[in-house]
Amino acid sequence: MPQLRQDLITGRWVAVATERARRPDSFTQAARETVAARDVCPFCPGHEEMTPPEVLAYRTTGTPANAPGWSIRVVPNLYAAFKLSPEGQERRDGGFWQRDAIGTCEVLISSPDHRAPTPLLPRSQVEEIVQSYVDRYRVHQRNPVLEYVLILYNHGRPAGASLEHPHSQLYAISLVPPNFHEELAGATRFQAEHGACVFCRTIEEETRAGVRIIMENEGFVVFAPFAARTPFETWIVPKRHAASFGDLDEQADKGAFAEVLQATLQGLYRGLNDPPFNYFIHSAPLKGDYAHEYHWHLEIIPKLSIAAGFELGTGMWINVVKPEDSAAFLRERIETLAREGSAA
């Protein structure tokens, strides 16, 4: 029988369709050519004037702002779907409501190297990426008009990356997104029933089961969720209970986070020959106290299947790969890469 699996956090049911099951390595991407676009890329060193002035850069001492010499560079997004405006307007249009999309959108350029795929960046560079996430998160956290900060990364054109030069994005917006409310509702229900954080309990359950664990270190556990929505969906969750990504403040935590992020993305990249994927960080809203119920984490959603009529019509997902199988596949790849790395 095909199975439905319930996500412990949100309560949603996912169909794991064994009838359509595919072996994990059947998702390996065909080889393809990289289109060089370096001469017109607004994110390459030397083209700093093509973007709005930088709001943050980590750069060699002595180099001026908005000039080469940076390792990470953060700029406002030229095509912002949200903008900061002195007064946000809300108004009726007949029986409908419309309001200004208040917020700010930034591009976090991950590396000066146009062709360096994020999953293959050295650890030191991934640590700088994580540092830039934390630095920008904290800046927006102080802005009283903002309610939520989403940091995300789109990898590959099928996953929505319109520019090849590796970059993350930050959306700091004036409303709390529905996905947070969905997770919070589940977490609150679980807290009331079991007196525990549903994310902490998930880590315990996954550690006990073992079969969906991909890797862990002193600070983080990486696993395929029991009710994974897509082939190779992978979560990175801090072992220490903390509601906000802005709490990632100790150097040890940041290093541990960079380690698992790098290893997981590299495992995906090497294991499936550079598949398209999205990741995003789910964190508590900037206002309100969610310290008890909420637990920040990073979700990686590979783009290996199409959300079609069933998914759009029901809001449910059909996953054609068992998360136990994708976890075993990634675990093996990451262990092999670690052995090769330590032997080199």
Place this chain on the structure above:
Amino acid sequence: MPQLRQDLITGRWVAVATERARRPDSFTQAARETVAARDVCPFCPGHEEMTPPEVLAYRTTGTPANAPGWSIRVVPNLYAAFKLSPEGQERRDGGFWQRDAIGTCEVLISSPDHRAPTPLLPRSQVEEIVQSYVDRYRVHQRNPVLEYVLILYNHGRPAGASLEHPHSQLYAISLVPPNFHEELAGATRFQAEHGACVFCRTIEEETRAGVRIIMENEGFVVFAPFAARTPFETWIVPKRHAASFGDLDEQADKGAFAEVLQATLQGLYRGLNDPPFNYFIHSAPLKGDYAHEYHWHLEIIPKLSIAAGFELGTGMWINVVKPEDSAAFLRERIETLAREGSAA
């Protein structure tokens, strides 16, 4: 300023990103070759043995079952994510819940002609498609283990159509999908506040505003929703309040539905050179009384943008085309096609 628009039914906010605005005709698809796969297509006449035995067929008098001579043929889906089983099992896996995916999946083959795109089928054939939807809906409606019937159509490979031969799909499942609960919550709230059906009110508001109406006839109104999630999202809503698609029982209604469905799909096809899209019918669950609050309808979601990190991370959509613009574009195309048709 970019705008957020609220969907009257669900309360969700959609960002209409005018900064990234694109002209409606910029979504016109590039010409592409059709891959002929007729000799191995399990849905073509003469290959009836490649599918499970038919559960419904409209065929020339005298032709035997599971042989050529049909105009519409409905068969069980060989790759079913849901199956009927005498006893559905629910069980724990550690702290997680899993249950059998009880239900049935069918393929509704729209035409014997492999290469006939559904949007270009003649009206009489679209009427038969609608009739097959109603007939199969009613069969599953009588099965006490089923809770919900979703009828959907995926058009084009990017929208998840894995076989080229035009076909719709039916999922009759033993749970009520989250999207229904989301719509019901909004409809119930609206009913309590305004004493009216939110779908009926939407038709009134859209008719009054006019700018998002694409077409209408005596039974149905076709419009781009105020808070459209994607470029060219289009809804077909019956003017007569009815909760269930199974209530589409009068011949007049079926004919009027086939008329607007055919004209809308043809407008999309001709206007944007065969874009990929999904449509599905949202209807009340099979059990329970939703006659007062709910109102069945069909939603068309073209696949012209990618749901990336922002959409996956927030559960919100960014739409780069104003629904007023997509409605004007489609309205003009449909009117032109009607003039050409009546002149021919």
